[in-house]
Amino acid sequence: MANTSKTFAPPNQNQYEKQEPTKHITNVGTTGRVISLLGGAALAYNGWARKNSPLGKGLTAAGTYLVLRGVSGFCPVSKALQIDTAHADSGGFEITTSVTILKPRNEVYQFWRQLENLPKFMEYLEEVKQTDARRSHWVAKVPKNIVNKEKLTAIAWDAEILQEEKDSRIAWRSLPNSEVQNSGEVRFTDAPANRGTVVQATIGYHPPLGAAGQLAAKLLNPAFEELVKQDLRRFKRLLEAGEIPTIIGQPSGRKDENY
């Protein structure tokens, strides 16, 4: 996987459209949000630092959930989409990463475009349902131990496809007013010499909570980068191998772990 944060196409100025600041509906108090955010960032960072073990992945998952909960909506700053560029330099970050998959481009595109497939390889998605041709309903996966302990409820939001070019590009963002804002763009190109399809994903985030949010973003940047890379790797594995290899659930001499 290549990490090519500077290689995606420059923005098309004609598509530029300044967004009104999004008003979030929050259901977590401000203090709770900040604690959740910082705690979640620390947890996710800790998990990322130990990411080679399933335990680390679990920590990252739990931390990511808390951060999502804490910021109650990342503002996307995807330059590729030209959404909300006013925030681009205020502590947000953007991740671009790519993977090559040995499958025909139309097949790879179709699998992604069928949004219901996304939870099969995106670790933190529980479910995506297409509600009409452009709109979809997304539900995040919530680690059960966290839910029980913190009495948290599911995170869900609606998204719309902004741009789509068959077999080459999909861009989406969550709708304004969503509790969680999620946006991204995926490009599909032919790898040279019939070596499959290059899938390049760009995901942007902007934490809206001032200094705390920026600190969290700084802590989380490597974790999120890792999450995006891992999701793409899982996508590749699902398409090439037909399944995602795992050791979770196998026996070992460790009595307290399930791998």
Added chain:
Amino acid sequence: MSTESVPDPTILNPRDAIVRVFLSSVCGSDLHLLGGYIPAMRAGDIIGHEFMGEIIEVGPEVKKLKKGDRVVVCSVLACGGCEFCQREEYSLCDNSNAEPEWTEKAYGYPVAGIFGYSHALGGYAGSHAEYTRIPFADNTCFKVPDGVSNESALFTSDAFPTGYMAADFAGIEPGDTVVVWGAGGVGLMAMHSAWLLGAGRVIAIDQYPYRLEQARTRANAEVLNFREVDVLQALKEMTGGRGPDRCIDCVGMEANSTGIEKIYDYAKQYARLQNDRPAVLRQAIMACRKGGTVSVIGVYGGFIDKFPMGAAMNKGLTFRMGQQFGQRYIPKLLDIVAKGEVDPAYLLTHKLSLDMGQEGYMMFKEKTNNNMRSVFAPAG
């Protein structure tokens, strides 16, 4: 190391199968794990990667296998769908390592999963057990032909294909002189394979007389004991001053050597200033004739020191190396075994129960009781 009771494995993915293990061998590469030279081991890991047995359960996407099939299991896992599997470079599989982050960080890109071979190679539970889960079972299991015994089939899991690949990678031309460092299971299989691939002469190097005796009697090799002779001088003399054409390292990262080089490498490895003791690799490079090939199948994990790059470059050597592409070779080797051209069963010197794990590895490591391979037979 200890023997413990753990739950039986279950099918976790659609392409999985469960094998009841008949025979599971120790391997020299296990010693790197047990010696602490591969950093991704965790307490409680189940080791063992060279094995055969019987299919007792298959997942819904397994097409070629059924319950009751007697199979030998390749130590290396391969998805079959990625670019590298398509090139038959199975140990480079993009997808079979369940914990790819380790080798992606250490080597730049992740490599294939291997049974019981640390979390860097996927963290898969190994075969020193009564039952083992087999990912990508259709690609990993090979039916044993009728008439081939369990003992003869066992080593087509790893030792034979690994040795065969070493000889294949050496690029042997008819009449070539082939030198094999290490007369253990893999080394002996590399010697047999060198003959199969047209060698004119095979020379074995080791320090244990009983292993050199196996090389001489079973694999028809001329032998050199590096404790007794100056290897470089001897090889030069044996080849009329020209040098051997193809040099195969079947030893890897824990090579034994003599004199100041031994002290230097042990000290640096002990202090973790170098991961690996590359004495054999250095010697192979120095011994090899101009324009010859050095084929490396002994395992290395990290960095090495005092690598004679000048000799390699100025002599125009070719290097080939890698973990075995087992799936490429196993069907052919089962055929060779079925025809009786090579019978690797002689490697099995000690058949033991799983409870004898420690003793089995101790004999193998300390080279006592003329041990070639300890093999565990869970069912007796």
